[in-house]
Amino acid sequence: MEKPEYYCDVAIVGGGPAGSTVATLLKKYRPKLRVAVFEKEQFPRDHVGESQLPYISVILDEMGVWDQVEAAGFPIKVGATYRWGKSPKLWDFEFLNHGQFEPVPRPSKFEGQRQHTAFQVDRGIYDKILLDHAASVGAEVYQQHAVKSIDTDGDTITSITVQGDQVNGKVEAKYYVDCSGYAGIMRKRMGIESLVPTTLQNIAIWDYWRGASWAVNIGIEGTRVQVMSVGYGWLWFIPLGNDRTSVGLVVPANYYRDRGLRPNDLYMEALANDPVVSKLTEGATREDQLQSTKDWSFLADRLAGDNWFLCGESAGFADPILAAGMTLAHKGARDVAYTILEFFRGEHDEDWLRERYTEGNRRAIMQHIRFADFWYSQNGQFSDLKDYAKEIAGDAGLDMNSDDAWRWLGTGGFVDQDSSITDFAGFSVVATKSLTANFLEDEVHYELFGKTHFRLNLGGAVQGFGSNLFQGRINKHPCYIRDEKYLPMLGVCGWVAHLLGNQERTAREIVGAADAFRLAPERTQLEQAMFPKLLIQTLEAMIADGWIVAKVVPGHDGWPKFDIDESRFMHENKDVAKLVGE
Ligand SMILES: Cc1cc2nc3c(=O)[nH]c(=O)nc-3n(C[C@H](O)[C@H](O)[C@H](O)COP(=O)(O)OP(=O)(O)OC[C@H]3O[C@@H](n4cnc5c(N)ncnc54)[C@H](O)[C@@H]3O)c2cc1C
Known part of the structure; x- marks a missing residue:
C-alpha cells in the first residue's frame, strides 16, 4: 500500500465557517487531537452570505472568537426591514424588544443586549478571523491546498488526495468532514443523492458598493438589513462596514431566462425600481465585480457515513430569504465536532450518533426550505411572479x-x-x-x-x-x-x-x-x-x-x-x- 504523505485524526475539507467551527471545537474540547483543515483558497477571499442571526454569536462565544469578531467592528444587526407580504408597507423584524438597542461603546462584551444581536460580516475578513483562530488553537490549517480526490472502500473513506506546497499527496485520517460548501466534494464522491423538496429555483446576482448610506443608525453601529421585494424578485442591502455594502438581487431562474436581459441590466433595473435601495445607493459607486450564482435549495439524503460527515452547505441549502445559511453551517459544524468527540470517547452507540446528527440537521434544513416556500408563496409584491408564487403554493399544498x-x-x-x-x-x-x-x-x-x-x-x-x-x-x-x-x-x-x-x-x-x-x-x-x-x-x-x-x-x-x-x-x-x- 502507498504510504500516506500525512496522517491526522480529523481531516476537514474547506476552511469556511463550517470548517473553522469543527476544527476549533475539536481542539477546544480535545486538545491532543491532530486536526487538519485543507482550504483551496488563500484567505481573505470574498464570499456571499453576510447577514447573520443571533444564534451564531452563541457559537462564536463557545469557540472563543466572539471578541475578535466584535473587534473587527462589523455593523451590528438588530433586525431587518422588509417589503414582503400582502401589503406593500414596510415592516420590521426586531431581535430586541421593540428594537431598543442601547448605545454601548464598542468593542463590547458578549453579554446583555449583545447576546440577542447578530453581525453583518464581510466574509473575506470574517472567514479569515475564524480560520486564523482555528490555527491559533492548534488546528493545522493549510491554505491553497485543494482536495483533489477521495479514495473509498464501501462507505468508508480511506484517504483524500491533497495538492499543495506543504502537503502534497495522500492524507489519511480517522474521520473526514466535508465542509467544502457548494462544491460538496465528499457528498458527490460518496454518491449521496440530493433531494430538491421545493419549486424554488432562483439565481442571485450581486455586487459590492462603496459609499452607500445605511438605512438606519441605531445605538452605536447598530442597523437593520433591508430586504425589498420588486415585482420579479427581491433585493438584499447589507452594510458590511462604514464603507462597503453588499447589494444583491434574487430572481427565479426561469424569469431570468425568459427576460433575456444581461445580469447587469436586470440587476440595475431592479435597483432603480426599488425606492429604498435606489435612495441608499445614491452617489455610491460599485466595485464592478458583478457575481452570480444559482441558489437552488437542496437537502442531502444522508449526512454521515462510516467515518465521514457532510457539514454546512455541502449538507443542504435553503434559499437565502431567511438569512440562515451561516447559522445552519455553524450549528451543524458544532454538532459534527461534538459527534466526533463522542466517537473518540466511545460511550455512545455510533449508529445512534450518526442517526441523530443526520436526522436533526436534515430536519433543520428542511424547516428552512419549507419556511422559504411559505415566504415566497405568500408574497403579494411579486407582481410579475403570480404564477410562480401559485406554483410554489400549489406544489407545497399551501392554500390556507x-x-x-x-x-x-x-x-x-x-x-x-x-x-x-x-x-x-x-x-x-x-x-x-x-x-x-x-x-x-x-x-x-x-x-x-x-x-x-x-x-x-x-x-x-x-x-x-x-x-x-x-x-x-x-x-x-x-x-x-x-x-x-x-x-x-x-x-x-x-x-x-x-x-x-x-x-x-x-x-x-x-x-x-x-x-x-x-x-x-x-x-x-x-x-x-x-x-x-x-x-x-x-x-x-x-x-x-x-x-x-x-x-x-x-x-x-x-x-x-x-x-x-x-x-x-x-x-x-x-x-x-x-x-x-x-
Ligand atoms: C446568494 C446567496 C446569499 C446568501 N445569503 C446569506 C445570508 O444572508 N446569510 C447567511 O447566513 N447565509 C447566506 N448564504 C449562505 C452562506 O453563504 C452559506 O451558508 C455559508 O457560506 C456556508 O458555509 P460553509 O462553511 O458550509 O461553506 P463555504 O463558506 O462555501 O466554505 C467552503 C470552503 O471550502 C473550500 N473548498 C471547496 N472545495 C474545496 C476543495 N476541493 N478542497 C479544499 N477546499 C475546498 C472553499 O474554497 C470554501 O472556502 C447565502 C448563499 C447564497 C448563495
Whole structure:
C-alpha cells in the first residue's frame, strides 16, 4: 500500500465557517487531537452570505472568537426591514424588544443586549478571523491546498488526495468532514443523492458598493438589513462596514431566462425600481465585480457515513430569504465536532450518533426550505411572479389560513429533540405564528386559549433518546418519538409531560402547578420571568405536534387569555419609510 504523505485524526475539507467551527471545537474540547483543515483558497477571499442571526454569536462565544469578531467592528444587526407580504408597507423584524438597542461603546462584551444581536460580516475578513483562530488553537490549517480526490472502500473513506506546497499527496485520517460548501466534494464522491423538496429555483446576482448610506443608525453601529421585494424578485442591502455594502438581487431562474436581459441590466433595473435601495445607493459607486450564482435549495439524503460527515452547505441549502445559511453551517459544524468527540470517547452507540446528527440537521434544513416556500408563496409584491408564487403554493399544498399554515409548517414537528426548545427554523412559536398571520392578513390564533382540559397523548409513540449538547459532550435523555416528531423528557416539555402523566388535568391545575414551580425559592429572577412565556409556547407546540389533546368542557375555567405583545419583534416600519417618503 502507498504510504500516506500525512496522517491526522480529523481531516476537514474547506476552511469556511463550517470548517473553522469543527476544527476549533475539536481542539477546544480535545486538545491532543491532530486536526487538519485543507482550504483551496488563500484567505481573505470574498464570499456571499453576510447577514447573520443571533444564534451564531452563541457559537462564536463557545469557540472563543466572539471578541475578535466584535473587534473587527462589523455593523451590528438588530433586525431587518422588509417589503414582503400582502401589503406593500414596510415592516420590521426586531431581535430586541421593540428594537431598543442601547448605545454601548464598542468593542463590547458578549453579554446583555449583545447576546440577542447578530453581525453583518464581510466574509473575506470574517472567514479569515475564524480560520486564523482555528490555527491559533492548534488546528493545522493549510491554505491553497485543494482536495483533489477521495479514495473509498464501501462507505468508508480511506484517504483524500491533497495538492499543495506543504502537503502534497495522500492524507489519511480517522474521520473526514466535508465542509467544502457548494462544491460538496465528499457528498458527490460518496454518491449521496440530493433531494430538491421545493419549486424554488432562483439565481442571485450581486455586487459590492462603496459609499452607500445605511438605512438606519441605531445605538452605536447598530442597523437593520433591508430586504425589498420588486415585482420579479427581491433585493438584499447589507452594510458590511462604514464603507462597503453588499447589494444583491434574487430572481427565479426561469424569469431570468425568459427576460433575456444581461445580469447587469436586470440587476440595475431592479435597483432603480426599488425606492429604498435606489435612495441608499445614491452617489455610491460599485466595485464592478458583478457575481452570480444559482441558489437552488437542496437537502442531502444522508449526512454521515462510516467515518465521514457532510457539514454546512455541502449538507443542504435553503434559499437565502431567511438569512440562515451561516447559522445552519455553524450549528451543524458544532454538532459534527461534538459527534466526533463522542466517537473518540466511545460511550455512545455510533449508529445512534450518526442517526441523530443526520436526522436533526436534515430536519433543520428542511424547516428552512419549507419556511422559504411559505415566504415566497405568500408574497403579494411579486407582481410579475403570480404564477410562480401559485406554483410554489400549489406544489407545497399551501392554500390556507394562518391556522392551516401553522399546521403545515409543523409537519416535521415544532419540538426540538435536542434542546426541548420549541421553535421553527429558529423562530419562536410566537414569532412563527405572528409571521404567518401577518402574511395571510389573519388574526394570530392560539389553540391553548379557552381550553379547559389537557391530556398527554403518547399513543403510537416509541421510546427513544433525545440529546443535548453541552461543553463538548452529547448527553442522552429519554424521549418519545412518533411520526418523526419528538417529545424530549427534558426542560419545559419534560415538566409538562410529567405533570400530565396519565391523568387529565384542568387548565386551573396546570396554572397552579406552574405558579408553584416558578415561585419556588431556588428559581432565579430570570427563570421566574421566563417560565410563563416558555410554558405557553411549549403547550402550543405540544398541541400542534399531537402530544397534548386539549378540549373544552363547559362549566370549567378555560386557559386564561394572555397578552402577547407581538409588536415587540414585528411592527410597521417608520424610519425607512420616512426616508423614502412612504
Ligand atoms: C446568494 C446567496 C446569499 C446568501 N445569503 C446569506 C445570508 O444572508 N446569510 C447567511 O447566513 N447565509 C447566506 N448564504 C449562505 C452562506 O453563504 C452559506 O451558508 C455559508 O457560506 C456556508 O458555509 P460553509 O462553511 O458550509 O461553506 P463555504 O463558506 O462555501 O466554505 C467552503 C470552503 O471550502 C473550500 N473548498 C471547496 N472545495 C474545496 C476543495 N476541493 N478542497 C479544499 N477546499 C475546498 C472553499 O474554497 C470554501 O472556502 C447565502 C448563499 C447564497 C448563495
